[in-house]
Amino acid sequence: MSQRQLDVRGSTEDVTEALREDVREGLSARQKWLPSKWFYDARGSELFERITELPEYYPTRSEREVLAREAAAIASATSARTLVELGSGSSEKTRLLLDGLREHGTLSEFVPLDVSASALSEAADAIAGDYAGLVVHGVVGDFTEHLGLLPGEQPRLVAFLGGTIGNLAPADRAKFLRSVRDVLSEGEWLLLGTDLVKDAGTLVRAYDDAAGVTAEFNRNVLRVLNTRLGADFDPAAFDHVSYWDEDNEWIEMRLRARARTRVRIPGANLEVTFAEGEHVRTEISAKFRREGVRAELAEAGFELSHWWTDQQGRFGVSLARA
Ligand code: AVJ
Secondary structure (H helix, E strand, C coil): CCCEEEEECCCHHHHHHHHHHHHHHHHCCCCCECCHHHHCCHHHHHHHHHHCCCCCCCHHHHHHHHHHHHHHHHHHHHCCCEEEEECCCCCHHHHHHHHHHHHHCCCCEEEEEECCHHHHHHHHHHHHHHCCCCEEEEEECCCCCCCCCCCCCCCEEEEECCCHHHHCCHHHHHHHHHHHHHHCCCCCEEEEEEEECCCHHHHHHHCCCCCCHHHHHHHHHHHHHHHHHCCCCCHHHEEEEEEEECCCCEEEEEEEECCCEEEEEHHHCEEEEECCCCEEEEEEEECECHHHHHHHHHHCCCEEEEEEECCCCCEEEEEEEC
16 A cells, blocks of 8 residues: 645635736736646646647657656666656656666655646556555645655655756746755756757747647637636637747747737736737747756756666756755
């Protein structure tokens, strides 16, 4: 039997209040924007799962290739007793790491941290069922705010995969990496997945697939505002845009109003007008280079210990020591 525990940091009211504040700030800005974390309600999470299987969306497969190849090396470099995973903890990638650590003989605890209580408890159940003797201690929370004290025996390995760090603006990224470093002791570990800079066509297509799944994922944020704040967005009135910003080296997803539109958002006490062709930025997904990752890690107090990429050099995985 495995031990199970679920801690909740922050409440539903906190979440709605945070959404309200983000919407008020982002949609009254001159250049409208919304934080990408609001994509992920049940439908958004399901759409993202479908994205990971699209032929154009290579990051998931590239990262999996690295983890499958290097799981044993990660386990022997870290001898981690606890795997902490920021973001979804149900994936095949998590299992590659757990398997590596179990075979190495050091694994005792798994700590998945996710904003979605339902996704988290499902993931925790599935892992606990398959890994006899593993302590599974889930934490419901937002990794940019609720890192708090991390449970688990040391040394811990904090995995932040998928390239999700690219969704944070550079200043937020620095703050986040520093907050991870602050909850770790010297000699503990961070495993970080970063999508890499490559030709613009490949990048743009990864965020604008032929089947239109990413477009629906993008529009889902408007549905979230409709559901949670009583807004009256017509998602079909917005075009999906995938834009490569060459100066910042990030992909921007945008929603562009096809015609002049007025939207009421009672839950945020807000009315917003979109001019024809005006867009709201819904996501940045930064792309990295090895030297940049090393420098950002160093700035936060981590030393880059290993750097791996997939065969095609599309995606980078860093192992860094606190
Ligand atoms: C899960 C945040 C890493 O930025 O590539 C996929 C989300 N957005 N397609 C990414 C996403 C559009 C994804 N992350």
